Amino acid sequence: MNPVTKTLRKPIVVAFAGAMALALPASLAVPLASASAQSNTSQLDRAVRALRAITTMKADFTQTDRSGNTVNGELTLKNPGKIRFEYGSGTNMLVVSNGDALTLVDYExxxxxRWPISNSPLGALLDPSRDMRRYGTVQRTANSDVISIEVADPNKPEYGTITLIFVENARAPGGLQLTNWVALDSQNQRTTVRLRNHRYGMxxxxxxxxxxxxxxxxxxPG
Incomplete structure (x- = not known):
């Protein structure tokens, strides 16, 4: 197997599961203890609404592992729950979700x-009553135009941790644009995915x- 392809297998699945888990509105039924907590919840809610406001999206992506190996491709998203990571030449692999299951196809x-969505944070897409605060917490940033959300399922540490970065952009649905995320798996393998050339509504x-x-x-043939 291509060594670059091998290192990409788990991180991209972890990253996708975390990103799509966030695409569910957070419950507002929990009382807030402080102004800081209210601000954090507001930012989390904004990020969730921005993702849910996307009907369709395409973006070019660059994926880099901890060793500096980099591959490029195109991401296609269609809400609810459908996504496709189409890798460029040299990486004979595909990651796709049809809304029911997440599938990694290694043509090499x-x-x-395949993983049932209900067995991962993706299950949040299928159950609107689930509270997104189980998964997402707001991280401090030095730029007020940037929102950083760390996503993890405490009951499934094997999915690792994903930090999603949103930037204020009035042209993006919900006024926020997902620009990149960093996935850290249970073996502390770090993968960074950066998005560019976002297109919406096609x-x-x-x-x-x-x-x-x-x-x-x-x-x-038999």
Whole structure:
């Protein structure tokens, strides 16, 4: 297996699970203890609303692992719950969600791995009653135009921690644009994903979130 592809497998899944877990409105039923807590909750709510305001989005991404290996590709998002990471040449891999399951397809070794969304933070997409404060906490930043949200499921440490960075942008849905995130898995492997060239509101067919199963195409005739 390409060593770069191998190092990308888990971090991109962790990063995606965390990012999409945030795409659910936070419950406002919990009383707030201080003005600081109110400010943090307001920022978390803004980030959640900004993600949910996206109907469709495309963006170019650059993904870098802890060793400095970098790959590029295009991300396509369609709410609710559909996303596709299309990697560029040299990385024969695909990560896609059809809204029900997250799938990693490795065409180099003809392998497919699937995770039910309900078994990950992605389950938040399917249960509107879940409180996003279980997953997201606001981190301090030096720039008032930047909101940093750390996402983790305390009951599933194997998913690691993801920090999502939003920047004020009046042209983005909800007035915030997701610019990058940093995923830290349970083995302290760090992966950074940076987005650029955001485009919103285009038509995206549901077929975009399907994939060719390499296990079928690689079978020999009986």
């Amino acid at each position: 070794v003809n392998q497919v791995e 038509a995206v067919a549901d077929s975009t979130f399907r994939y060719r199963d390499p296990r079928r195409s690689s079978r020999r």
